[in-house]
Amino acid sequence: MASQQTDGTSHSAVKRATDASSADSALSATDLQLSYPSTDGPVVTVDRLDIPEGEITALVGPNGSGKSTIVKALADQLGPDTGEILLEGEDIASYGRKELARELGHLSQENDAPQSVSVEDLVYHGRYPYRGFFGAVDADDREAVERAIELAGVDHLREENVGNLSGGQKQLAFIAMVLAQETDVLLLDEPTTYLDLHHQLRVMETVERLNAERDVTVAVVLHDIAQASRFADYLIALDDGEVYDWGPPTDVVTEELLRDVFDVEAAVRYTPEPEITPKHSL
16 A cells, blocks of 8 residues: 555555656646635645646546546636646736636536537637637638647537537537647546446546647546556646556556555456456445
């Protein structure tokens, strides 16, 4: 079992976070405390958090562990009570709205669009950070939209209304919209939740391709820890609003993690793909 500090963070996680802080991080946070108006005190307390540049990082943990709250803060949609969040070395609060949207794409859990809008028009909405006052579409916009549609694999849906799409198709359409922003950093909050296995894999393969072909830094919240282990270069395991462990999946996903954080007795092995065999809940 990873030895724990008094703040709940394992010593191994602290060492790996310290190592990461000396490397290039697209996003980083220090001395972070996050809360909501309805909560009594902070719901997230993090000494150090790094999203390595050019890598896929998955945030994992049980419900209520702080995954989505951290992503909202990293997207500058939730101001921290204390601490600092840096995007490419600059305080994220110093970015203007459109300037931030040109640097960082964010797909939240709550995606909404008029049911009668076409997929192509939805994807064009992702170009708003580059539009002038009159919102005219130029050649750069058209090229970016075509690349996003191709990358997300929704060309056959471009004329379909969003309201006619299945859950998986709709999620891919919203991913295409975010890809049209052409940002170097992408935050995805539970993009595979409620999707069937086929569409889960489509979404994650799109993320993997985006990272491999365009070197986009990705931070993604996932519920399926085996899926996170397969697709992510790094994992951030959260427990009760604190970082339990951080590092490559082979370091983080252990039987101890599943027991301590998820209250599940399970066997873990890598062949080299991760194989997690649950035995029983605790």
